[in-house]
Amino acid sequence: MTQPTPAIVPQSAVRRLPRVALWLFCAAYVLPGLFGREPWKGNEFTAFGHMLALAEGVSDWFNPSVWGQAPELDALLPYWLGAWAIQMAPSWMSAGLAARIPFALLLGLTLATTWHGVYYLALSPQAQPVPFAFGGEAKPKDYARTIADGAVLALIACLGLTLLSHEASPILTQLAFVSCAFYGVAALPYHPRYSLLALSVGLLGLCLSGAPSFAVLMAAGSGFLCLLDRRSTSAKTGRQHALWLLAMGLAVAALASVLDVWHWRLHALHNDWSEWRSLLRLMAWFTWPAWPLAVWTLWRWRRQWTSLHWSRHLVLPMWFTALTVSTAMLTHSSDQTLLLALPAFATLAAFALPTLRRSVAALIDWFTLLFFSGCAFIIWVIWIAMQTGWPSQPAANVARLAPGFVPSFHWLAFVMALAATIVWAWLVVWRTAKHRHALWKSLVLPAGGAALCWLLLLTLWLPLLDFARSYKPWVQQIQSIMATQDARETQNVCLLSYGLDVGQMTAFRYHGGFDVKVAETTPTEQQARCPWLLVDNDSRPDLGHVVRLNEWTRVRTIRRPSDNNEDVTLYHHRQAQ
Template structure:
């Protein structure tokens, strides 16, 4: 029997996820990682350095620099947001914490846009479930709301989202603005003014955040899909005319953002074609598999189950639009030097596609997802707790020895508040597992509850129980403090070859006055990036400088510096 749609959903299956539970899940995912830590290596720290120089007036707002060096990412808006947050920071708040507030709001924007984007795509007539002969099928609004809950759960469950979505970097700004444009194109058939403003802000924000090429591709492709969707309104010539006008406006807006990028010097050719080697392609495939899990298998299932609707005479907007976004991001990932940060932008679209797989999943597949998720995230939580106990008590001995070997010099810290939060999260996970194995088979989003809850649990446990250890290993503070212990009070240091993250750390956390190395030394100290064998690079006048110490990051041998003193 050829059904008009593969979705068969009853009204009971369209029950929505309780709003309080969804809100608590989002808070448990968003807040940890933005609170209680220093900037981490190295993009997170480098971005903070660019923002600080804007505030100090030592950098051009249209061309942010760090010690005169421009950014690797052709972006300006993310650094403006961080600099404005610093300028508005009260005396009692640390600058690095205030910087994270607008980026935390950008993550909230991405979540909200993913929910509403999925909701409006699910309102598409071609996305509606099969109508039953005697009634009882899901009502359009209820069905769309349940699908949106599933899309948001798939977004939170994505493994690659956790760390990159909690860094104050251009990647998170790109995620927020691309999600906003995705929502705009999903909602445009139903609302006009709100999505129009969202489309303009999304494309301009994405361009100013360092992704002008993707903004152009998103815009032009969406304009074509919107124009092709004019057949869905039947014989309504007025609405067809509006759709054509909207498609032209979106295309012109996309071209306008490209002109804006050219005028600001943001359009840079950064394509790096992958090498035709097994290791290169194997790494790319592994990134796709783990970074977008569990959205990608569900997205592929959606494309298969909805294939007849996708290639029908009428455009299936609910499949074609997220497929276009996901395809562009995946292609850009293949040729991008920062592949994981580019792939991050595909997660809202992949999550939406994953949601449309839910009404078509068989019970055996749903059970397989549940059991895999239960074992995986319960195992992760168990490991996190065991290592934390070992750090606090020394028992078991092997995990404690591993921590001492990987992070020498680290001293465990106990936080009663962190312990209470971690215990509450673990108990909530136990309750969620009990709920899922109970008789709650109706809701179509049920298969993504455990993946989203497990991802939030693991991230929260890491950001509470392991926060001191991760902060010690991932920040530059230990390296900066060891270096400062050997300096005098002048604070004047010349540098040679340091990375942007290291420069920002020594300036922001070390309060050092850094200068590029001069032919005639003007500072009593010199910091140098060593070669692979920890030797000094060429270009240092050893008659003027004497090696004082080799300062190593305790948890990362690749973050060592050579400290020279002027003779």
């Protein structure tokens, strides 16, 4: 016999979160970081290099490569999206901004599909609250809408989502398509046509985004769940859905084979406790604050997923979470893989809301209030120190960590940051004074605090972060050194590189306008036509095997500002002097 649901929810507890407030939450999270910055070093700039090469027609669309180097992931669609955006952008828009626009839309798609997926899971009879003897329990649609609102707030609050979801890189594309597939499976009993379309988009998108094996496993596991689910659909319909998912898995496998993107990048489980400890620490902060609520959900709803007649609103996000976390344990990029688990974690966290005790909810509120208010205070103090020099210690720390950085004041950024801080203060007062019975109340402060701190960082600290994480100041510094050696214009001037990665070479091509060539693939007679040579310091001992050192004069070693581990040595060809 199926045990009753642990959710006891009156109609007064499912007060609707105003749509304007939810949209503002999402906008305050998605839009900061889209404007006013250059592509940042790391995954974003490497991906941007391949997008720029496709847009300029120097790379093959089905075998992307730049300077002879293929992408780390066998992804196609993320680079296509960025390249198409660059090609369609107006002349006044930079390529970096154009490439980020489709990825900001993908983040918005992630939030939207997560909301709709959780909404249909919460509509299932097993997820509904206990009916009262004399009525007054929450209405099904109002309850489902409240749980879905809580899931989006939980997703926004996850600390691991912040940086990776705002980078124009393949992992954000994978996140959006995982969310589409999640919505498709969740809504199958209610809207089969739309669900099958979303599943098709999600699985094929994952295949083209560098995760074909993950898509096949997701299709197979979801089909198996559809086959076993006897309570949401009939046996015949369940078999049809399972067969369709199996067919989609085979189609993904076939497409991956045709495009030659079928590669496994898994390694054996760690046998070192320190590695496991690092992974557990990563999972703890990356999925915070969703994971404690998810654990609470599994405990309070344990009779609904441990019995023979399990509930799909629990088993489905559990399957997505288990698949993603187990994959993260077997990959070198655990943080990026864990990103794909956040929609499922947020779903489980949302179903904790109907069962939370008042003391637990108060603990969440107080911890969130202190943590995010403290973070906001630190951001403001350091910004004031950058502008005025007081307090002196934060100003000295900024000068030490980012040598050469000159602070600037921007009225628009200041007004937006001030407005966000005032809204946060109002939100704290509102949370403690009104709507105490709304289910989503415990996630308003975590989501609002995460959005506040991200907005403050990308307004007040944007010049500092852009200086520290972009390559532009470094390129300009090297150009100024070149100008002291040779007064000629550096635009379209040949630049040999040795030991530089794709991101660094793209930076000199994009920010400096150099015609970058790789020394290893450039014949010796053509090397003499390049007046400049940049060498990564780690590769300098082998430089004599690639170029004729007697033809080059060492100028100096230039370290990238704010990074002591990234420096290059500049050489000038003697014939150009």
